[in-house]
Amino acid sequence: MKTSDVIVSFRGVRKTYDGETLVVKQLDLDIYQGEFLTLLGPSGSGKTTCLMMLAGFEFPTGGEIRLEGKLLNNVPPHKRDIGMVFQNYALFPHLTVEQNVAYPLGVRKVPTAERAQRVNDALKTVRMEGFAKRYPAQLSGGQQQRIALARALVFQPKLVLMDEPLGALDKQLREHMQYELKSLHEKLGVTFVYVTHDQGEALTMSDRVAVFDKGIVQQLDSVDRLYESPCNEFVANFVGDSNRLRGTIAAVDGEYCEMHLADGTRLKGRNVAGAQAGAAAIACIRPERMKLANGSKGNGANALAGEARGLIYFGDHVRMRCGLHQQDECFVKVPLGTEALDGFAPGQPVALEFAPEHLRVFA
Secondary structure: OOOHHEEEEEEEEEEEEOOOEEEEEEEEEEEEEEOOOEHHHHHHHHHHHHHHHHOOOOOOEEEEEEEEEEEOOOOOOOOOOEEEEOOOOOOOOOOHEEEEHHHHHHOOOOOOOHHHHHHHHHHHOOOOOOHHHOHHHHOHHHHHHHHHHHHHHHOOOOEEEEEOOOOOOOOOHHHHHHHHHHHHHHHHHOOOEEEEEHHHHHHHHOOOOEEEEEEEEEEEEEHHHHHOOOHHHHHHHHHHOOEEEEEEEEEEOOEEEEEOOOOOOOEEEOOOOOOOOEEEEEEEEEEOOOOOOOOOOOOOOEEEEEEEEEEEOOOOEEEEEEOOOOOOOOEEEEOOOOHOOOOOOOEEEEEEEEHHHHHHEOO
């Protein structure tokens, strides 16, 4: 994406509620026209505060927020041309569906004739045109979510903000709505900014993800790079599953390094943090990147000796729990039908191997 495509920019944005603790620390972030950007992080990481500052429900303590070059810092929410979908939908219970959807048009003084057409178009977009006369209490959670989205889209905003809008739905409906939101985004081409603590949601829907922790964006990247190339231990453990190995950097060779574990095992991995020899380090490896060795170490592969402790069934595969000497338990993704699973018994020795390029070493 080109710099000219930037629709929102945060520059040096900070936020504190008590004058002492910064909930958001020095945020510099560009959001591009038409993208689906997710702000991902644990509770208290600053992601929702950033969304609320962009929406206008909170104001920054310092720095600037701009929409298409226009400074937003002191602009009230209804004058920002931004749609908002809240976690609890925030529908008016005493208004019908069509009255709820029409509400933003009334605030903006859109003529009555045009208002009716826009409401109908918005309801068609979310496939809820047959529910116009119902009240929110007569709708399911998924239907209320669609109405809240229609209300956010009806005035044709420059961007739409969503604060964990699927959090109240059951697992099956939540996953269905993820695909619907992504499809709607692709159809409309409107910029979506989405907040969640669910990394599965982030990976399923987003073009890019900003991972927050302690008020700082730890990594901003495409979903594939975020998963395959996490920049630090926090991102590796928060996005997807990772096994952790503790040891010491013994030698550095370009972008790779040799790491020694407490039991003397030597492993080669990517020296992501640029650690020097002698430094204590933690290495992360995805469960699907490890495999049960067939007795002979693969060409150039890392090898670990461990003990099988149990199997967790996932439908198309199992996860094998493995104990390692002086390390945390690790998990290995094993396809169903793998010969090594025949006659499995807890306590039996296992040999694990994985390629050096998939082991990421952090100081």
